[in-house]
Amino acid sequence: MNDKYLRDIILSFMIAGKDTTAASLSWFLYMLCKNPLVQEKIVREIRDVTSSHEETTDVKGSVESIDEEALDQMQYLHAALSETLRLYPAVPVDTRCAENDDVLPDGHRVKRGDNVYYISYAIGTMTYIWGQQAEEFKPERWLKDGVFQPESPFKFISFHVCILSLSPRCGC
Template sequence: MNTNSAKKEDILSRFLLEREKDPGCFDNKYLRDIILNFVIAGRDTSAGTLSWFLYVLCGNQRIQDKIAREVREATTAGDRDVGVQELTACLTEDAISNMPYLHAALTETLRLYPAVPIDVKYCFSDDTLPDGHAVRKGDMVNYQPYPMGRMKFLWGDDAEEFRPERWLDGDGVFVPESPYKFTAFQAGPRICLGKEFAYRQMKIFAAVLLYLYRFEMWERDSTVGYRPMLTLKMDGPLHVRALPRRASG
């Protein structure tokens, strides 16, 4: 097989094809920075969030089962078991949009375990913050999504409780919060461009996993700590047990 003729759809190949058309459009350093941005912002964040998602679900079997039922009803109407290939074919845009509880559970995970626990902004001009604090051009302003997601005056007395229902109205419809309160994807002109893609990707992975398996901690009541890095890493591996799930639950 002539590999040169193989059609490549990955992002690096697409950039290289564009440069073949216009060799002066960008250099190797620019291309490296673009790829690193996608790797760090688009891979580590989603993978880390899914790890924390499984961790909190292991301690909340009721929530885990409720998500599994929602996935089943949105894909196969809940009346039969299907394999991975048929399940993934059922994960259409309409099916994914009919999983508000899964969306809420992922959002609740990001509230408690934001992919980027500490962030910073650079002041391009003198300004005054809403609390009256003055900042000068060139100042660096840090904010911390991790403790912000656990503040009782923002989220109520149950701020440290994993409760997806806080994101749903009385009809079970997802109701988003202001991005200035829920800062996992930032806000304003610099809001994450990949937000909707990240949700879609995580929902597909989560739907497949929870449709097929029930997860529990390998050691009952064990806990996992975190490492405050650029992204919120677990302090060690996540040891879980995956048990086959059937239509009955």
């Protein structure tokens, strides 16, 4: 490993992070436009958490009142962001390469070196996994008594958990 290699890896992560974040935020804003009641709940939650109940044009003051502690209290916002990522993952199709021979949960045999593609976009709308309303935008599915409840990374795979012996880089 040399400085050029390290620089290229860091740059690659920065570019990938910028693009996926921009795409996710675009889908989030789209979902808010299509769901004004969700938008109202998020605005109400932000105002409640930051104690800014009056409408203001002071963007700097509003931004300064949002710190890590305030973000931790924004349960509905977290749910709406997770719901957006479930329906519109930043990386809708991904691949893994088997490092060893293995058997997938459905019984399919995978040999060392085989590529396995999975479509997180499709998985996010499967009724088998998410219920009959899987295609609907419902941030409430992430809440229990108003508190955000994370799902298993094997169910909510927007962040592409590695499964079984499959790894992001082929060991061939």
